Amino acid sequence: MTHSTRWADRFMVVFSLVVIGLSAWSLSRSGVFDYTLHQDEKLVWYLIRSSGLVAYVLLLASTIWGLFLSSQLVKDWSPGPISLTLHGTISWLALLLGFGHGLLLMFDDYFSYRLENILVPFTGPYRPESVGLGTTAFWLILAVTLSFPLRKRIGNQLWKRLHYLSYAAFGLVTVHGLFAGTDAEYTGFRLLMSVGVVLVVLLLGMRLGKDQAQSPPQTARKGAAR
Numbered sequence: 613m614t615h616s617t618r619w620a621d622r623f624m625v626v627f628s629l630v631v632i633g634l635s636a637w638s639l640s641r642s643g644v645f646d647y648t649l650h651q652d653e654k655l656v657w658y659l660i661r662s663s664g665l666v667a668y669v670l671l672l673a674s675t676i677w678g679l680f681l682s683s684q685l686v687k688d689w690s691p692g693p694i695s696l697t698l699h700g701t702i703s704w705l706a707l708l709l710g711f712g713h714g715l716l717l718m719f720d721d722y723f724s725y726r727l728e729n730i731l732v733p734f735t736g737p738y739r740p741e742s743v744g745l746g747t748t749a750f751w752l753i754l755a756v757t758l759s760f761p762l763r764k765r766i767g768n769q770l771w772k773r774l775h776y777l778s779y780a781a782f783g784l785v786t787v788h789g790l791f792a793g794t795d796a797e798y799t800g801f802r803l804l805m806s807v808g809v810v811l812v813v814l815l816l817g818m819r820l821g822k823d824q825a826q827s828p829p830q831t832a833r834k835g836a837a838r
């Protein structure tokens with residue numbers, strides 16, 4: 613990353629924080645926060661479902677974009693630093709929204725979730741197995757996302773290995789959504805998940821095929837060692 617790109621990044625972060633701060637300030641002055649989560653008994657439930665769905669779409673987008681990057685499908689039309697920043701940013705957004713989605717359970721009057729039930733997998737009162745997969749996926753995504761800024765320190769090899777966890781996380785979140793989600797009964801929801809899984813599997817297959825075609829044959833390596 614060049615010096616000017618780093619400064620552009622920092623400027624964007626500060627600018628976004630100022631915009632978010634000003635928006636929050638003006639919203640609080642307008643009195644919209646007075647309409648608390650408990651004024652409508654179903655509001656929290658709707659928020660849990662919608663935030664889960666958006667977090668899933670972001671995770672899907674980040675996984676697909678990551679596969680585009682590693683297969684070098686976008687290298688001719690998207691500059692490397694921008695592509696990587698986009699990938700990292702979408703991952704962080706998916707993670708934050710996924711966490712917010714879990715935290716909202718603490719405000720749901722229907723269940724009695726505590727913070728430890730959100731953080732420790734398979735301990736909550738509602739469908740502990742399938743909900744636990746969401747928590748496990750959250751920790752995996754956190755490990756992968758934290759590795760973005762640590763890439764130089766931990767080395768390329770470990771960074772790449774850590775990145776394979778994101779496919780496991782994507783699989784776990786898909787099962788989580790299908791078995792824990794209220795909306796899993798809707799065709800649109802299942803269609804979204806099916807298209808997502810098919811795309812990820814296809815792109816992953818293409819990428820592994822490309823890797824294999826590029827690696828030198830076994831005999832040639834043996835010959836070179838002699």
Ligand code: HEM
Binds near residue numbers: 714
């Ligand atoms: C990045 C991580 C996560 C993603 C992408 C995710 C995604 C989803 C999706 C797509 C649904 C289905 C929503 C619907 O029916 O429309 C869902 C449901 C659910 N998730 Fe997550 N989830 C994540 C993490 C978590 C965590 C950490 C918890 C906390 C324990 C959790 C608890 C739940 C529960 C209880 C439901 C069922 C909600 C309902 O339909 O009543 N999820 N999640």
